[in-house]
Amino acid sequence: xxxxxxxxxxxxxxxFWWFAGMRTIAAALLDQYCERNCNRxxxxxxxxxxxxxxxxxxxxxxxxxxxxDLNLQAxxxxxxxxxKRLVQASVxxxxxxxSSFDLMTSFDVLVQLPTSGADVQAIRExxxxxxxxxxxxxxxxANEWLRSGHDEALGTQKRYRLSELSSRLxxxxxxxxxxxxxxxxxxxxxxxxxxxxxxxxxADSGSDVKPLPSWARPINTILRVMLQAEAAxxxxxxxxxxxxxxxxxxxxxxxx
Numbered sequence: 001x002x003x004x005x006x007x008x009x010x011x012x013x014x015x016f017w018w019f020a021g022m023r024t025i026a027a028a029l030l031d032q033y034c035e036r037n038c039n040r041x042x043x044x045x046x047x048x049x050x051x052x053x054x055x056x057x058x059x060x061x062x063x064x065x066x067x068x069d070l071n072l073q074a075x076x077x078x079x080x081x082x083x084k085r086l087v088q089a090s091v092x093x094x095x096x097x098x099s100s101f102d103l104m105t106s107f108d109v110l111v112q113l114p115t116s117g118a119d120v121q122a123i124r125e126x127x128x129x130x131x132x133x134x135x136x137x138x139x140x141x142a143n144e145w146l147r148s149g150h151d152e153a154l155g156t157q158k159r160y161r162l163s164e165l166s167s168r169l170x171x172x173x174x175x176x177x178x179x180x181x182x183x184x185x186x187x188x189x190x191x192x193x194x195x196x197x198x199x200x201x202x203a204d205s206g207s208d209v210k211p212l213p214s215w216a217r218p219i220n221t222i223l224r225v226m227l228q229a230e231a232a233x234x235x236x237x238x239x240x241x242x243x244x245x246x247x248x249x250x251x252x253x254x255x256x
Contacts, residue, residue: 010077013051017220021227028235039063040102045091046109050078091122099131106138123172130253142247148194153207162247174251181244185226
């Protein structure tokens, strides 16, 4: 990611349709396994500019939410947001002791790890620092055929099939409690934009996460409502979505 991308993320993370809508989906899934306002120590592995750290406080109660990120600019922006428990580190080498956290989250971080096998090492580290019985939430960009200039701009190294993500988590020892795609209603539009418009030069290049022009701002509300509808489906119907732009697994570290 370029410095401009982190600045856009900091500016948009609280209200942009994708960030806000995907947090609603995360809540729909996590609420089934993590009661709110209970004391938990939480780690967001790859915290970016910190909005998710503030959001995760609902699951921490009186305990703390910790964030790590390798990028110093991201950590500085997190501090500007008011986050305090921050460490500059890689998800492949977490600077915490074994069984330190009750809840661990990873939002689109595995996809950015550049070296072969780094995602497996990161998953093993997440397993190590999670307490027995602890819950993990892992989200990743889905499906290589959706790769576009957006991925190039953000440094996305890999997009995952849901079965592939689930399998890697299970092989590292996790029990997969729920595995679903997300951002499914918008999959046709995403596919058209990324596979047709960008490749024919009819759409802007670079990241899709950038401020909308004033005339397009009502679209932000429409897209956010569509993700909220997915969240309601996942929460009430308890059925997993068969396709989407993101792959999500909720996992548990077995009691030993």
